[in-house]
Amino acid sequence: MRPGPVSAVAFPEGQGPAPRRARSVAESFRFATAGLVHALRTQRNLRIHFLLALLVMVLALAVRLSRLELAVLVLTVAVVLVAELVNTAVEAAVDLFSPQLHDLARIAKNVAAGAVMVSAIGAVVVGILLFYQPLMAVLAHPSAVPARHSQSYLTLVGTSLTLLFTWAGKSWLTRPVRLAGGMPSGHSAVAWALATAIYLAGAGPWLSLIGAVLAGLVAESRLEAGLHDVWEVAAGAALGVGVMAGVFLLLG
Template sequence: MKPTRFIESVNCAIEGILYTVRTQKHMRRHFAAALVVMTAALLVRVSPMEFMLIALAVSFVLFAELLNTAIEVVVDMISPEFHPMAKVAKDVAAGAVLVAAFGTAILGYLVLAKYLFPFHRGVLAMVGTSSEMGTIVSVIMVLITVIILKSLTGKGTPLKGGVPSGHAAVAFSIATSISFNTQDPLTSLLCFVLAVMVSHSRLLLQIHSTREVVMGALTGTLVTVAVTSVFRALG
């Protein structure tokens, strides 16, 4: 029955939000990301106007995910069997969430960048700038480490399968070296985005599991940081 009192309407709305959080993993991730972004905004002390923009953008993403879930439920109710038009409806709704999330990411970057960039440069400066030789040695050491780890686990080959993912390890090693060389936050961010895309492709091709890709990313990053630190100490 349609709620007749305001408090009943509010309870229904809250139940809808709880249902979405309980059943949709993407909604849980959106809430987690919102918590991180809002906390970061408070810690760096953004202006009231900037905080308002971030809050509005976050709310828009959550709204889009709620609407997407509502459309999915209605489509499943009307068309429980597979239908091409039902797929289109769900894909378009999911596309709306993606557009909202992309716009929010851009806004969050533009607002928080000026606060986080000095901290980013300071952290990179603590390790040092990677030399040309250091970069080459880092990649070689990452490859050797990957081969050793794969030989110990007895799974996969140097170029396919096994623990850890060699593609992810090399991609994150290169991204880390570029970050040290440039010490530019935007360049660093874009390089790590490319590294994530390379790693994700291994999942899409079903060559590696998420655990193997994450281990590869950690291997590439940690080995490169260690080699760069050693070169700085020796230099």
């Protein structure tokens, strides 16, 4: 028996639901964040790629890839993640318009999955080209320590990772997902990350104390505003201190 035509949801002209468009740039970001969070929560392969991307970026910083090499690596990682997101969108659209088994639906899903595979293979090749020589140098001379990163560079990396982990925590622990409020407190995390950077950079006891006091005031302001509870603020502080200390310890 030949498969039937692809089913579709049809509405009489002028009677269908109006498309929901973002009314502001902030709402556009909320829609995009909701889509990314949905994909991370429901797609196992995307979670695996996301975790591998984090590990690869940490390794890239540890072996001191150049800025150009880092740019190539970031672009490659972005291509793989975008391919996974597009694959998820294609699967959702196909399931909506063709709930029954159909050859064209199968082809659409297989082609989208093939795009992910091509991007992943390309990423592996790029990774080999970028990491082979630095890793061989470290293995040949384990005692050789690459040149230290500047403190400003470490602070930038630590702050970026703090923001990334904060967003990941809000995505997994806060429902519905929102950037204002939720676990952990992003303001507290960034403030304590910067205070930790000031201390680890050797700014002296007085500047370190001022940084800690300011970070405490930022955390206290989130409590006063009613946007966070004590546990969310404390979790943000622990996250910021831990991430920044780890960056200075591992990459410094």
